[in-house]
Amino acid sequence: MSNENTLSNNENDVSYLEYKGKHSGILGWLLSTDHKRIGLLYLISLSVFLIVGVTFGFLMRLELLTPGRTIMDPQTYNSIFTLHGVIMIFLFVVPGLPAVFGNFFLPILIGARDVAFPRLNLLSWYLYAVGGLLAILSILLPGGPADTGWTFYIPYSVRTNTNVIPALFAAFILGFSSILTGVNFVTTVHRMRAPGMDWFKMPLSVWSLYATAWVQILATPIIGITLLLVAVERIFGVGLFDPALGGDPVLYQHLFWIYSHPAVYIMILPAMGVVSEIIPVFAHRTIFGYRFIAMSSIAIALFGSLVWAHHMFTAGMSDTGQLIFSLLTMIVAIPSAIKVFNWVATLYKGSIDLQPPMLYVLAFIFQFSIGGLTGVMQGVLSVDIQVHDTSFIVAHFHYVMFGGTGFGFFAALHYWFPKMFGKMYNIKLAKRVFWAMFVGFNTLYFPMFIMGWLGMPRRYYDYLPEYQIYHVISTIGSWILVPALFLMFGNFIYALFKGAKVTEKNVWGGETLEWQIATPPVHENFIDIPIVTESPYQYKDNELVLQTQEAK
Amino acid sequence: MFDGVSNFSQSTDLAFFFTLVVSIFFLVLITVLMIYFVIKYNRKRNPKATNVHHNTALEVTWTVIPTVLVLIMFWLGWTGYLEQSRIPANALTIEVTAQMWKWSFKYPNGKETDSLYVPVNKDVVLNLHSIDVNHAFYVPKFRIKKDVYPNQKRSAWFNATETGSYDIACAEYCGLNHSYMYNKITVMSENEFNAWLNSPAKHPGEILASDTSLIKLPDSAK
Ligand code: HEM
Ligand SMILES: [Cu+2]
Ligand SMILES: [Cu+2]
Numbered sequence: 001m002s003n004e005n006t007l008s009n010n011e012n013d014v015s016y017l018e019y020k021g022k023h024s025g026i027l028g029w030l031l032s033t034d035h036k037r038i039g040l041l042y043l044i045s046l047s048v049f050l051i052v053g054v055t056f057g058f059l060m061r062l063e064l065l066t067p068g069r070t071i072m073d074p075q076t077y078n079s080i081f082t083l084h085g086v087i088m089i090f091l092f093v094v095p096g097l098p099a100v101f102g103n104f105f106l107p108i109l110i111g112a113r114d115v116a117f118p119r120l121n122l123l124s125w126y127l128y129a130v131g132g133l134l135a136i137l138s139i140l141l142p143g144g145p146a147d148t149g150w151t152f153y154i155p156y157s158v159r160t161n162t163n164v165i166p167a168l169f170a171a172f173i174l175g176f177s178s179i180l181t182g183v184n185f186v187t188t189v190h191r192m193r194a195p196g197m198d199w200f201k202m203p204l205s206v207w208s209l210y211a212t213a214w215v216q217i218l219a220t221p222i223i224g225i226t227l228l229l230v231a232v233e234r235i236f237g238v239g240l241f242d243p244a245l246g247g248d249p250v251l252y253q254h255l256f257w258i259y260s261h262p263a264v265y266i267m268i269l270p271a272m273g274v275v276s277e278i279i280p281v282f283a284h285r286t287i288f289g290y291r292f293i294a295m296s297s298i299a300i301a302l303f304g305s306l307v308w309a310h311h312m313f314t315a316g317m318s319d320t321g322q323l324i325f326s327l328l329t330m331i332v333a334i335p336s337a338i339k340v341f342n343w344v345a346t347l348y349k350g351s352i353d354l355q356p357p358m359l360y361v362l363a364f365i366f367q368f369s370i371g372g373l374t375g376v377m378q379g380v381l382s383v384d385i386q387v388h389d390t391s392f393i394v395a396h397f398h399y400v401m402f403g404g405t406g407f408g409f410f411a412a413l414h415y416w417f418p419k420m421f422g423k424m425y426n427i428k429l430a431k432r433v434f435w436a437m438f439v440g441f442n443t444l445y446f447p448m449f450i451m452g453w454l455g456m457p458r459r460y461y462d463y464l465p466e467y468q469i470y471h472v473i474s475t476i477g478s479w480i481l482v483p484a485l486f487l488m489f490g491n492f493i494y495a496l497f498k499g500a501k502v503t504e505k506n507v508w509g510g511e512t513l514e515w516q517i518a519t520p521p522v523h524e525n526f527i528d529i530p531i532v533t534e535s536p537y538q539y540k541d542n543e544l545v546l547q548t549q550e551a552k
Numbered sequence: 553m554f555d556g557v558s559n560f561s562q563s564t565d566l567a568f569f570f571t572l573v574v575s576i577f578f579l580v581l582i583t584v585l586m587i588y589f590v591i592k593y594n595r596k597r598n599p600k601a602t603n604v605h606h607n608t609a610l611e612v613t614w615t616v617i618p619t620v621l622v623l624i625m626f627w628l629g630w631t632g633y634l635e636q637s638r639i640p641a642n643a644l645t646i647e648v649t650a651q652m653w654k655w656s657f658k659y660p661n662g663k664e665t666d667s668l669y670v671p672v673n674k675d676v677v678l679n680l681h682s683i684d685v686n687h688a689f690y691v692p693k694f695r696i697k698k699d700v701y702p703n704q705k706r707s708a709w710f711n712a713t714e715t716g717s718y719d720i721a722c723a724e725y726c727g728l729n730h731s732y733m734y735n736k737i738t739v740m741s742e743n744e745f746n747a748w749l750n751s752p753a754k755h756p757g758e759i760l761a762s763d764t765s766l767i768k769l770p771d772s773a774k
Contacts, residue, residue: 075728078728286604322633348593348604349598349604366586379626381629453568459725464719
């Protein structure tokens, strides 16, 4: 996409992994303001929390294998699903792709040497770390881990004696981390684009990170202040939400979802960006409907901010409220649906190479479609009354957040890993692990749709015997999925130490800027800032005969 | 799938069935196309790709058709919901109290029970409130669910269409024994119901023992 000649030969320059700045050793990482090193700090911390969260999920599934007690008591179960939710949401999916791959690749994709505010960027990682530590503290302190669910609904969250306050402050601080990342990305996209890169020459993942960043900035303060008010209510007994003190619990739910619905777009938009990035590379052709995909990210961010009360269809809103929120929810589905059609159309007449990143992307499309279509079902008022707060919802959001964002995260990791580390993982193993993951995931979550429709409520430690068959299948799914996840991480860790070295700039045949710089990138990415003359994903070489990438 | 036994089950199940069929159609379409393209345009078979930027007719079609479909879905859900939100007059009205972790029911004549007994084919209104935290009154077979709040009133209603005994669950997380906040709703013929309501018996089974000539109970009510 850019003029090759303007990229000077930087082979002699040292990679960001070896670069020695003011500090060396571990401090060279902990105090580095290099966006790539910060991205790696996030990658390590997010992966650790993902593994902890997955372990909790695995334990929950074990408990649900049989009715009655299987391995733990109800109080433990309630704490574990709360921790699982808090960790997965606030410490894994929300920071997710922007914190790791946004930090690492956003500046490179727009031809910049760093983000606009590198020190703020480092601060945001520290806030993330403090938030994470507080969350861990809430497990260890006397009083016991919070047992409210990640939604902290009032009045239960002011009544329970567990450590709700540290958990609230953890979420509060993590919010600031997210806001700072948002501010940084918006400014970076506005001010740091390389010469010639006008808005419609930006790669699609930049568009989606940009849209996400606005949601992070605008929506996150609302959850911040709401959680702070819950703390005020708990500590000082001020009546805001607690009916016993004259407050309104439904007001809390509105405030909570005014953030937490847009938050689901913070989670999914960056993954959609990664999908739009990976498909053209492995189909080796231009993306279908570039402008639409770019604009739909903005549309989703905008309209997605107006549908929060679809989480409250059984709370007793006015008929007008129900009508508006149901209608808007249905409308928001359209831009997402069209994105899916665009992705599938991009496969048409491509030359498709099924490398691991592409496999994860195809699974994303399948699973995100299930998540999205069941989301539409939940927007249908009478249907939602039946499935609200049942395992149907649990299935739906795992299909979106795990089958979608989670798989998008894994796709990104397989796609950019060789660029980030200059090492290649075992591709054959990665493909096998993918299939185990795909089968495990769907076995784990699909049965939850069925039992949810039949009336199995969520956040249930115990259940009626007629639901056991679905629970058993689901738990078996977790026995496939979780080992596959560990194998995936194992494959990466092995590759870091023993993997084949990659020095080639462009392992997959991509046309965005990261594939034109050294592998791994040098300290400030570009020796000379590139001049951009073309839109991304041109693939002008399509008269060439391509070879399948041999598994390395 | 269509085992609902209240006046709402038909409209809810229809909305569910319609959205399900449309969803399956789109999922199959997307998946089949994906697999077909991946096979047909595999790099081994098709080493030369072709750039296709866009196709206006196609794009208009795949915007308009889903829009029309979601509007139909919306309408089905909305009309079903409206039926539920219009609380009928002249119904049997029962006060429902939720607390950690049980339900209690109070009938117009002052009678109080732990399980719910209602007559078949008659409008029943439930006035719901909680004395501690949030709960939700959920009868899966009736397709009704309503959140229950402390210090606030909510109402739900239904008209049961088949006698029998069905589960009531709590669907809003309410702490330690949330999953044990189960109870039964028993639907009886109007005569049996009235006989029971005006007797001192707690459970319909008790009248049966004292006066067998009065009523014949469905098995499920025992
Ligand atoms: C192997 C991996 C996983 C397993 C086995 C698993 C299992 C579960 C189960 C069984 C529940 C239901 C709790 C209940 O209703 O009682 C649950 C809830 C939840 N999961 Fe997962 N999960 C996994 C991964 C994830 C991921 C990757 C995410 C997010 C990206 C996630 C987000 C959530 C959230 C937000 C809840 C709701 C918690 C609440 O109700 O407060 N889970 N999970
Ligand atoms: Cu939402
Ligand atoms: Cu309850």
